[in-house]
Amino acid sequence: MPWNQLSATADSRPDAPVDPDALPEPDPDTKAYFREIAEKIQELEGLGQGRGSYTKLREDGEEEEQEEDDRPLLLRSALESLGGHEIPLAGDGETSVILERLLYAMDDFARRVLADRFIGNYEKLVKHRSASHVLQTLFTLAGETIDRETRGIVASPPVSSAEGATELPTMTSLVLSALTELLPHLPTLLYDPFGSHTLRILLLLFAGTAPTAEGQSGAERSKRSLNFRKGQGKMKSFLLDDDHSAKGKEKEVVTKRNVPPEFNDALTSMWQSLNSVDDGGPLGEGIRRAAMDDVAGPAVRVMIEMEAVAPGGWMKGGWADRVLCGLVEEVKNPDSKTEERSELREEYLAGLLRHPASSPTFETLLTRSSKPIFSAIWEAFFVSKLHRLAGNSVANFVVAVGISRLDAGELEQTIEEIGKIATERRGEWIDNSRTGVFRSLLEQAAKLSVCEKEISEIIVDTFGLGAPENLKLVAPCVLSLNRLDYWKKLPSHVTAQPSTQGSILLQSWLKLHAPHQQVVLDSINSLGYDGILPLTRDATSSRVLDSLLSSPTTPPREIRRFLLSLIGHYHTLANDRIGSRVVERCWATADVYLKDKIAASLVDQGNFLQSSQFGHFFARKVELPLFMRRREEWKAKMARQMAEQKGLRMPGAPGTQATAPIEEKKRRERPADEVDEIFGGKSRPSKKGRTEDAAETVQSKVKKVEGLDDVYAALKASAA
Structure with a gap:
C-alpha cells in the first residue's frame, strides 16, 4: 500500500478516549x-x-x-x-x-x-x-x-503576600x-x-x-x-544543617x-463510610475479605489498632469482632456462641494465619487484644496445633508473636507441648531457618523466669547435642544452624558461616538466668583464642560476644573468665574494623583489676596499636603513656571513670569545682603563691585572709589524702 494511503488510514483512526481522571502535564x-x-x-x-x-561596606568605610x-x-x-x-x-x-x-x-x-x-x-x-x-x-x-x-x-x-491572603x-x-x-x-x-x-x-x-x-x-x-x-x-x-537534624533525633518522639x-465527628464519618464494604452480604464478610487483600489489609490493621485504643477497647460488631467472626462478643457473653460462627472462624482464621498478605493482620489481633480475648484466640488456634504451625513458612512468625504474650501457666503448657514434638520434626525447623518460635520461647522464659531449664534442654536436644561430650559444640552449631549430624559431615577445609537467625538465638539464650545459659558460656570459652578470633571478625557473630558481656544475667565470674582468656591477644583483636569494637566492649565491661591486667599486656604493643588503622582508637582509651609513668594515678582515674559511668561518686573524687585532670597538668606540682592567684583571676587577699586560706589548704590536703586512702582501699577490694 502506498505511503500516502497508509497515512490516510492512520489519520482516519478514532482518537484514544480521554481519561477523565488524568492530570495535566507540567509545562x-x-x-x-x-x-x-x-x-x-x-x-x-x-x-x-x-x-x-558577599561584601558589605561597614560604617567606617572598610569592606x-x-x-x-x-x-x-x-x-x-x-x-x-x-x-x-x-x-x-x-x-x-x-x-x-x-x-x-x-x-x-x-x-x-x-x-x-x-x-x-x-x-x-x-x-x-x-x-x-x-x-x-x-x-x-x-x-x-x-x-x-x-x-x-x-x-x-x-x-x-x-509580609509580601499578606494582601489578599488573610x-x-x-x-x-x-x-x-x-x-x-x-x-x-x-x-x-x-x-x-x-x-x-x-x-x-x-x-x-x-x-x-x-x-x-x-x-x-x-x-x-x-x-x-x-x-x-x-x-x-x-x-x-x-x-536545616546536619547538626540540627542530629539534635532533632534526641527529642522525645511524639x-x-x-x-x-x-476531628472526632470526621473520624466517625470515615468509620461509617468504610463500614459499607459489608453491604450486600453476611455481616463481616466484606471486612474479612479486605483483611485477606494485599492492598486493603494494612488499612484493616489500622482500623483494628484504632479500635483497641478507643474507650472500651474492642466492641461487639467492630472490625476486630467481625474479623474474628464474633469472638469478641462471645468472650464478653459466652451464651452468644453458635456452632455456625465457630465453624466459620475455624475455616477463615486458619487461612488468615497462613497467608503471607494477611498474617500481619493476625499478628495485630494477637498484640492488640485484651488478655481474655488473647487467651481465647490462643486456646482456639494454637494449643495442640504447634507441631504444624511452628514449622510453617508464614505461621511460625505469628506463633512467635503470640508466645511473647503468654503468661507463666500458658508458657509452661506451650513448652511442654513443644517438648513432646519429635526431635526430627523440630530439627526440620532448624534446617529451614525457622527459629522464631525458639527465640520467642527463650525471651519469654527469661522474662517470666519460668521453664528456663526445660527450653534449654529442648534446644540442645533439637540440635542433637544431648551427650555431654557434644555440649562444647553448642555455640558453633547453633550459630551456623547446623545440627550435629550435618556438622560432622562438613569437610575439614570448610568453615561453617554464621547465620543471623543462629546469632539471635544465641543472644536470646544468653539472657536466661544462671545456670541455664551456662551451656552456651562453656561452649564459647571452650573455643579458645583460635575459635574466638573468627567470631570477632564477623558482624553477625560478634553480636553474640556483645550479648555475653552486656547481658545482666551473665555471672561476673564468666565475664572475668572470658576477658582473661584474651590476655595477650587484645592488640591483635583491635587491629580489625569489627574486632576493635569488640575489644572496646571488653574494656568497658572490665573492672579496674582487669583493666590493669589488659593494659600491662599491651605495654609492648603501644607502637603497634598507634600505627593500626583501628587499634589507635583503643589505645587512646587505654592511655598507655599514663599507665607506664604513674600506674597508681592511672588506676585511680580508671576507678573514677567507672564510678562516673555508673552514676556514682568515688570517695575523694573531685566534685563540681574540681581542678583540671591529672593528665592535663603540664606544670610541675608546687604550692600556689600570690602570682598564681593574680594570674588565676583572684585578687590579692589580706594577711588575715591568707592565714585563713592557708588553714583551709591544709585541711583540704588532709581530706585529699584521706580520699586517696579510700580510693586505694576500694581498688584493693575490687582486686581481691
Missing part, C-alpha cells in the same frame, strides 16, 4: 526549572551547607566579608514558581518527588497554600500514582500544623474540606493501589496519631514505596497529637 519550562531546583538542593546537601558570601544563606532564597524562588502549577507538578513522576522534598522545607502557611490549591481535585490526586504520594506527605506534615493550630499558633502570611483557611479547615471530597469514595480507596496509602494517613491524622519518621511503616507505605523512597534519599528539610473536636 516543559516549569519542569526544567524544578529540575534545576532539585539539583541545587542536592548540591547544597552534598556540601553540608547552603551559605554564600567586610559577610555570609548569606542561599537556602531560604532558593525555597522562596521555588514557591513563587510553584503558583498555578501545583497539580501538574504533583502528577509528574519526576517533579512530584521534588514537590515532596519542598513540602518538608515549607512553613505552615506555605503548606496551607498548597492544600488550598488542591481543593476540588483530591479525588483525582488520591488515585494517581505520583500525586497520591504528594498527598501522603502533605497529610503527614499537616498533623504538625494542626497540632500547633489547636494550641493557638496559626501561621501568618509573609482569608486563607486554616489547615484544620482544609483537611476537613479534603475529607468531604473523599468521603463518598473511601470504600473504593480501600482497594485502590495508590489511594489506600493516603487513606491510612488520613485515619492516623484524624485520630491524632503521629506517623513514623518518613512513613517507615508497613501501615503507611508499601514495601515497594519504601524501596522507592530509599532511592530518593532521606526526606528532610534542606533548610506519638499523640492534639486534634480539634471536629
Whole structure:
C-alpha cells in the first residue's frame, strides 16, 4: 500500500478516549526549572551547607566579608514558581518527588497554600500514582500544623503576600474540606493501589496519631514505596544543617497529637463510610475479605489498632469482632456462641494465619487484644496445633508473636507441648531457618523466669547435642544452624558461616538466668583464642560476644573468665574494623583489676596499636603513656571513670569545682603563691585572709589524702 494511503488510514483512526481522571502535564519550562531546583538542593546537601558570601561596606568605610544563606532564597524562588502549577507538578513522576522534598522545607502557611490549591481535585490526586504520594506527605506534615493550630499558633502570611491572603483557611479547615471530597469514595480507596496509602494517613491524622519518621511503616507505605523512597534519599528539610537534624533525633518522639473536636465527628464519618464494604452480604464478610487483600489489609490493621485504643477497647460488631467472626462478643457473653460462627472462624482464621498478605493482620489481633480475648484466640488456634504451625513458612512468625504474650501457666503448657514434638520434626525447623518460635520461647522464659531449664534442654536436644561430650559444640552449631549430624559431615577445609537467625538465638539464650545459659558460656570459652578470633571478625557473630558481656544475667565470674582468656591477644583483636569494637566492649565491661591486667599486656604493643588503622582508637582509651609513668594515678582515674559511668561518686573524687585532670597538668606540682592567684583571676587577699586560706589548704590536703586512702582501699577490694 502506498505511503500516502497508509497515512490516510492512520489519520482516519478514532482518537484514544480521554481519561477523565488524568492530570495535566507540567509545562516543559516549569519542569526544567524544578529540575534545576532539585539539583541545587542536592548540591547544597552534598556540601553540608547552603551559605554564600558577599561584601558589605561597614560604617567606617572598610569592606567586610559577610555570609548569606542561599537556602531560604532558593525555597522562596521555588514557591513563587510553584503558583498555578501545583497539580501538574504533583502528577509528574519526576517533579512530584521534588514537590515532596519542598513540602518538608515549607512553613505552615506555605503548606496551607498548597492544600488550598488542591481543593476540588483530591479525588483525582488520591488515585494517581505520583500525586497520591504528594498527598501522603502533605497529610503527614499537616498533623504538625494542626497540632500547633489547636494550641493557638496559626501561621501568618509573609509580609509580601499578606494582601489578599488573610482569608486563607486554616489547615484544620482544609483537611476537613479534603475529607468531604473523599468521603463518598473511601470504600473504593480501600482497594485502590495508590489511594489506600493516603487513606491510612488520613485515619492516623484524624485520630491524632503521629506517623513514623518518613512513613517507615508497613501501615503507611508499601514495601515497594519504601524501596522507592530509599532511592530518593532521606526526606528532610534542606533548610536545616546536619547538626540540627542530629539534635532533632534526641527529642522525645511524639506519638499523640492534639486534634480539634471536629476531628472526632470526621473520624466517625470515615468509620461509617468504610463500614459499607459489608453491604450486600453476611455481616463481616466484606471486612474479612479486605483483611485477606494485599492492598486493603494494612488499612484493616489500622482500623483494628484504632479500635483497641478507643474507650472500651474492642466492641461487639467492630472490625476486630467481625474479623474474628464474633469472638469478641462471645468472650464478653459466652451464651452468644453458635456452632455456625465457630465453624466459620475455624475455616477463615486458619487461612488468615497462613497467608503471607494477611498474617500481619493476625499478628495485630494477637498484640492488640485484651488478655481474655488473647487467651481465647490462643486456646482456639494454637494449643495442640504447634507441631504444624511452628514449622510453617508464614505461621511460625505469628506463633512467635503470640508466645511473647503468654503468661507463666500458658508458657509452661506451650513448652511442654513443644517438648513432646519429635526431635526430627523440630530439627526440620532448624534446617529451614525457622527459629522464631525458639527465640520467642527463650525471651519469654527469661522474662517470666519460668521453664528456663526445660527450653534449654529442648534446644540442645533439637540440635542433637544431648551427650555431654557434644555440649562444647553448642555455640558453633547453633550459630551456623547446623545440627550435629550435618556438622560432622562438613569437610575439614570448610568453615561453617554464621547465620543471623543462629546469632539471635544465641543472644536470646544468653539472657536466661544462671545456670541455664551456662551451656552456651562453656561452649564459647571452650573455643579458645583460635575459635574466638573468627567470631570477632564477623558482624553477625560478634553480636553474640556483645550479648555475653552486656547481658545482666551473665555471672561476673564468666565475664572475668572470658576477658582473661584474651590476655595477650587484645592488640591483635583491635587491629580489625569489627574486632576493635569488640575489644572496646571488653574494656568497658572490665573492672579496674582487669583493666590493669589488659593494659600491662599491651605495654609492648603501644607502637603497634598507634600505627593500626583501628587499634589507635583503643589505645587512646587505654592511655598507655599514663599507665607506664604513674600506674597508681592511672588506676585511680580508671576507678573514677567507672564510678562516673555508673552514676556514682568515688570517695575523694573531685566534685563540681574540681581542678583540671591529672593528665592535663603540664606544670610541675608546687604550692600556689600570690602570682598564681593574680594570674588565676583572684585578687590579692589580706594577711588575715591568707592565714585563713592557708588553714583551709591544709585541711583540704588532709581530706585529699584521706580520699586517696579510700580510693586505694576500694581498688584493693575490687582486686581481691
